[in-house]
Amino acid sequence: xxxxxxxxxxxxxxxxxxxxxxxxxxxxxxxxxxxxxxxxxxxxxxxxxxxxxxxxxxxxxxxxxxxxxxxxxxxxxxxxxxxxxxxxxxxxxxxxxxxxxxxxxxxxxxxxxxxxxxxxxxxxxxxxxxxxxxxxxxxxxxxxxxxxxxxxxxxxxxxxxxxxxxxxxxxxxxxxxxxxxxxxxxxxxxxxxxxxxxxxxxxxxxxxxxxxxxxxxxxxxxxxxxxxxxxxxxxxxxxxxxxxxxxxxxxxxxxxxxxxxxxxxxxxxxxxxxxxxxxxxxxxxxxxxxxxxxxxxxxxxxxxxxxxxxxxxxxxxxxxxxxxxxxxxxxxxxxxxxxxxxxxxxxxxxxxxxxxxxxxxxxxxxxxxxxxxxxxxxxxxxxxxxxxxxxxxxxxxxxxxxxxxxxxxxxxxxxxxxxxxxxxxxxxxxxxxxxxxxxxxxxxxxxxxxxxxxxxxxxxxxxxxxxxxxxxxxxxxxxxxxxxxxxxxxxxxxxxxxx
Amino acid sequence: xxxxxxxxxxxxxxxxxxxxxxxxxxxxxxxxxxxxxxxxxxxxxxxxxxxxxxxxxxxxxxxxxxxxxxxxxxxxxxxxxxxxxxxxxxxxxxxxxxxxxxxxxxxxxxxxxxxxxxxxxxxxxxxxxxxxxxxxxxxxxxxxxxxxxxxxxxxxxxxxxxxxxxxxxxxxxxxxxxxxxxxxxxxxxxxxxxxxxxxxxxxxxxxxxxxxxxxxxxxxxxxxxxxxxxxxxxxxxxxxxxxxxxxxxxxxxxxxxxxxxxxxxxxxxxxxxxxxxxxxxxxxxxxxxxxxxxxxxxxxxxxxxxxxxxxxxxxxxxxxxxxxxxxxxxxxxxxxxxxxxxxxxxxxxxxxxxxxxxxxxxxxxxxxxxxxxxxxxxxxxxxxxxxxxxxxxxxxxxxxxxxxxxxxxxxxxxxxxxxxxxxxxxxxxxxxxxxxxxxxxxxxxxxxxxxxxxxxxxxxxxxxxxxxxxxxxxxxxxxxxxxxxxxxxxxxxxxxxxx
Numbered sequence: 001x002x003x004x005x006x007x008x009x010x011x012x013x014x015x016x017x018x019x020x021x022x023x024x025x026x027x028x029x030x031x032x033x034x035x036x037x038x039x040x041x042x043x044x045x046x047x048x049x050x051x052x053x054x055x056x057x058x059x060x061x062x063x064x065x066x067x068x069x070x071x072x073x074x075x076x077x078x079x080x081x082x083x084x085x086x087x088x089x090x091x092x093x094x095x096x097x098x099x100x101x102x103x104x105x106x107x108x109x110x111x112x113x114x115x116x117x118x119x120x121x122x123x124x125x126x127x128x129x130x131x132x133x134x135x136x137x138x139x140x141x142x143x144x145x146x147x148x149x150x151x152x153x154x155x156x157x158x159x160x161x162x163x164x165x166x167x168x169x170x171x172x173x174x175x176x177x178x179x180x181x182x183x184x185x186x187x188x189x190x191x192x193x194x195x196x197x198x199x200x201x202x203x204x205x206x207x208x209x210x211x212x213x214x215x216x217x218x219x220x221x222x223x224x225x226x227x228x229x230x231x232x233x234x235x236x237x238x239x240x241x242x243x244x245x246x247x248x249x250x251x252x253x254x255x256x257x258x259x260x261x262x263x264x265x266x267x268x269x270x271x272x273x274x275x276x277x278x279x280x281x282x283x284x285x286x287x288x289x290x291x292x293x294x295x296x297x298x299x300x301x302x303x304x305x306x307x308x309x310x311x312x313x314x315x316x317x318x319x320x321x322x323x324x325x326x327x328x329x330x331x332x333x334x335x336x337x338x339x340x341x342x343x344x345x346x347x348x349x350x351x352x353x354x355x356x357x358x359x360x361x362x363x364x365x366x367x368x369x370x371x372x373x374x375x376x377x378x379x380x381x382x383x384x385x386x387x388x389x390x391x392x393x394x395x396x397x398x399x400x401x402x403x404x405x406x407x408x409x410x411x412x413x414x415x416x417x418x419x420x421x422x423x424x425x426x427x428x429x430x431x432x433x434x435x436x437x438x439x440x441x442x443x444x445x446x447x448x449x450x451x452x453x454x455x456x457x458x459x460x461x462x463x464x465x466x467x468x469x470x471x472x473x474x475x476x477x478x479x480x481x482x483x484x485x486x487x488x489x490x491x492x493x494x495x496x497x498x499x
Numbered sequence: 500x501x502x503x504x505x506x507x508x509x510x511x512x513x514x515x516x517x518x519x520x521x522x523x524x525x526x527x528x529x530x531x532x533x534x535x536x537x538x539x540x541x542x543x544x545x546x547x548x549x550x551x552x553x554x555x556x557x558x559x560x561x562x563x564x565x566x567x568x569x570x571x572x573x574x575x576x577x578x579x580x581x582x583x584x585x586x587x588x589x590x591x592x593x594x595x596x597x598x599x600x601x602x603x604x605x606x607x608x609x610x611x612x613x614x615x616x617x618x619x620x621x622x623x624x625x626x627x628x629x630x631x632x633x634x635x636x637x638x639x640x641x642x643x644x645x646x647x648x649x650x651x652x653x654x655x656x657x658x659x660x661x662x663x664x665x666x667x668x669x670x671x672x673x674x675x676x677x678x679x680x681x682x683x684x685x686x687x688x689x690x691x692x693x694x695x696x697x698x699x700x701x702x703x704x705x706x707x708x709x710x711x712x713x714x715x716x717x718x719x720x721x722x723x724x725x726x727x728x729x730x731x732x733x734x735x736x737x738x739x740x741x742x743x744x745x746x747x748x749x750x751x752x753x754x755x756x757x758x759x760x761x762x763x764x765x766x767x768x769x770x771x772x773x774x775x776x777x778x779x780x781x782x783x784x785x786x787x788x789x790x791x792x793x794x795x796x797x798x799x800x801x802x803x804x805x806x807x808x809x810x811x812x813x814x815x816x817x818x819x820x821x822x823x824x825x826x827x828x829x830x831x832x833x834x835x836x837x838x839x840x841x842x843x844x845x846x847x848x849x850x851x852x853x854x855x856x857x858x859x860x861x862x863x864x865x866x867x868x869x870x871x872x873x874x875x876x877x878x879x880x881x882x883x884x885x886x887x888x889x890x891x892x893x894x895x896x897x898x899x900x901x902x903x904x905x906x907x908x909x910x911x912x913x914x915x916x917x918x919x920x921x922x923x924x925x926x927x928x929x930x931x932x933x934x935x936x937x938x939x940x941x942x943x944x945x946x947x948x949x950x951x952x953x954x955x956x957x958x959x960x961x962x963x964x965x966x967x968x969x970x971x972x973x974x975x976x977x978x979x980x981x982x983x984x985x986x987x988x989x990x991x992x993x994x995x996x997x998x
Contacts, residue, residue: 019548022541023522030525033533038723039742042521046738049518053552206705224537239545243538 001069009066020054022239033229044111051107097146117409124397134376140413154370157414162291177356180486187499194336201325203255233406234261236268267300274460289468294422309444311335343391361386362416424485432476500568508565519553521738532728543610550606596645616908623896633875639912653869656913661790676855679985686998693835700824702754732905733760735767766799773959788967793921808943810834842890860885861915923984931975
């Protein structure tokens with residue numbers, strides 16, 4: 001074998017895998033947005049067969065041989081090629097460690113589970129979903145042990161969403177957040193509360209759709225390459241850098257729910273849409289990790305979207321589109337309402353301050369289940385107890401409890417901590433960005449170009465070229481430090497609540 | 500090789516092909532309904548690679564060997580298995596006759612062409628689309644000659660949509676239609692015209708969407724297995740019998756356009772939704788030919804949907820949903836308006852009487868281009884001349900002329916005649932059905948069950964088990980005879996126009 005032969009095998013394999021994943025991605029997006037209700041069975045079969053094809057392509061002996069050749073001839077590869085082959089090899093080691101039939105069965109399980117979860121959530125039917133959840137936890141743990149038999153399985157799982165993250169680090173990180181957030185929240189709760197009655201006023205859904213288009217425009221997202229779908233749980237998916245889809249959900253009595261979903265998913269979309277052109281068509285295109293991805297989505301949602309400047313910027317449009325909602329409201333009241341800090345039930349609707357506590361509940365439950373300290377059947381009770389303990393709220397039904405998120409039904413165990421990490425990464429990026437850019441002024445004037453240029457230069461264009469920790473350090477010139485986030489929260493909420 | 504081995508290879512091949520076609524079908528549906536505008540490039544690449552995979556699966560040496568074994572051991576196969584292998588072998592001979600790269604390139608061409616066509620149609624830009632159309636005609640002709648070098652290529656193409664159909668038969672068929680329709684149309688045009696002013700009144704699109712859901716309910720289409728999308732040109736696609744999608748288009752000033760699209764595509768959907776359970780997961784599931792498919796869609800659209808009974812049945816709902824459209828209209832006026840016979844520009848909007856003349860234009864153009872008598876660049880002129888000659892109308896722009904249909908951009912040459920054939924098949928089925936069912940009463944009372952049960956029993960459940968001609972003959976107990984259709988048209992339109 002020589003370089004030309006090896007790289008050709010590698011590239012052809014990439015293209016085939018990419019095609020299958022593209023098609024499966026569209027099938028999944030279609031399922032979540034528009035597919036008829038009773039269509040899961042045939043889709044599951046198709047997804048199973050195509051997953052098997054992708055498994056076979058990825059683990060073919062000639063691919064293995066080509067990868068080995070490339071890895072042992074590093075000097076003939078560009079740095080990007082070497083990185084690509086190395087990263088592929090790691091993910092391949094994971095896949096290859098799983099017996100094919102188990103991998104395929106898992107795909108089919110997930111397709112079914114998502115279907116069951118949708119119904120279970122709507123009907124608050126814990127019993128319908130728990131058997132699936134049990135299998136999903138079990139399988140994830142088993143896969144983690146296939147891959148790294150000598151490592152704690154939850155560490156392996158955390159690291160798959162945020163490379164290098166361990167329970168030890170996550171424990172410390174959450175301890176810092178908890179120690180700062182809980183007293184700050186108590187302070188905010190002890191003073192007169194901000195007004196937010198108008199947020200539950202009726203806003204017609206067709207008008208909310210128009211508002212979404214407006215927000216995408218303000219965020220400078222190119223709609224020729226980015227669609228908006230409607231799903232139970234908002235998400236972003238990308239098929240390539242010119243075809244990204246975000247989704248949102250509309251509720252007549254919760255206008256800002258969709259508003260912040262669009263802005264959050266818009267942040268994910270911007271990251272994917274601005275992956276480096278030189279990386280397109282390789283394994284290095286697109287976002288590098290869930291933590292960095294969430295840093296972008298939560299930068300858009302909170303640092304930009306929940307800033308005083310942004311809420312004032314869009315307020316005239318809000319009043320124009322929704323006169324019945326905002327007729328007797330000031331821009332300042334709007335700003336404070338979308339930043340109302342209060343214990344609540346739903347993670348995706350949570351304010352910036354309490355958000356990390358929602359993540360903490362999930363992190364602790366996942367950790368306990370995987371370590372064997374908590375049975376899956378006891379998750380509902382554990383969930384409700386932790387919400388009472390950390391957030392002081394009573395969970396009225398499982399649809400507003402452990403069934404609220406789509407992650408577990410989609411097989412993502414170990415994902416949640418990346419949301420909190422992302423928020424913290426974003427605050428550190430903001431601090432660095434402010435050294436050279438008048439961020440508040442950019443937002444207030446609606447000129448996001450300097451901000452997006454910074455993010456594109458420092459984060460987006462690099463795709464998966466660097467590990468998340470390394471990428472952050474390159475961007476901010478220092479190692480990760482959660483103090484930027486707690487400082488940011490303290491400054492923001494002390495000012496809003498005057499505490 | 501033995502039976503078990505051979506059938507296993509065959510079945511596995513089927514499942515893989517089906518999975519790829521399912522996924523590609525969803526990708527195509529997504530592209531037509533919701534994909535962002537500038538996403539065609541990556542999709543084309545993916546479709547090309549997956550088409551190549553499907554080509555390789557279908558033409559693998561072990562598949563060839565298994566098929567040969569099965570065909571030469573007919574006695575060990577059930578009749579359904581033998582039919583399945585025989586039919587697969589024929590389509591495989593077609594695919595195998597085309598060099599793989601040409602087949603893949605053609606898929607990519609079609610993906611691009613559909614994109615270009617959308618824009619060209621909207622902008623009436625003939626020059627943008629003609630180079631693609633030329634390549635599409637050329638490639639189709641080349642493929643027909645690869646497959647059947649000794650047969651006239653347009654005969655080969657006709658037969659791919661309606662097995663056994665030849666230019667000789669189609670010429671005769673159209674001659675009969677023309678000889679009956681043209682004088683009847685002249686008579687209808689010579690008397691005072693029916694009222695149809697209200698059909699162009701404004702009907703809000705969100706309400707039209709509700710109306711679509713209502714129509715699907717009246718047609719007894721199970722929405723758990725059938726979605727409605729929105730596209731430029733309405734179509735139906737099916738991924739399996741539990742996942743069928745129809746599309747429609749909404750225009751504020753053309754309520755019945757969407758109404759009859761929904762009913763027409765609903766007929767296609769019913770056929771697919773009721774394919775025999777025993778055929779699911781085989782090559783025999785789903786509609787057998789375009790002619791039979793159109794017989795079902797046009798049975799729903801015209802024989803049911805444009806009947807006096809049906810228009811009266813749904814009229815109260817029409818008045819309820821669209822008071823501004825139907826406030827001063829009677830049910831009888833509605834019936835006559837949707838049956839107004841008049842020369843027009845757009846095939847899909849054409850009345851039942853003139854419809855076949857629209858098809859004739861396309862048939863003659865395709866025939867002339869494939870035979871070499873007409874250059875593709877001259878299609879626009881030929882089109883406009885024929886519309887003047889057969890329908891007496893001046894084509895104002897190409898968007899309302901040769902760019903109006905999606906078929907050519909999708910690579911379907913030889914498809915159009917099946918629309919007219921389908922109408923004629925449907926009329927013959929109606930005559931037979933009336934021997935045992937009071938069809939008019941069923942429609943008028945909204946009890947479609949006896950009608951759909953007849954169609955399911957005679958047509959739908961058989962999937963691809965029989966050739967179209969054979970299936971029709973089994974259903975109606977006689978060979979195909981276009982006189983049923985011309986008799987039906989004469990009776991209906993003489994009554995409406997009192998001529």
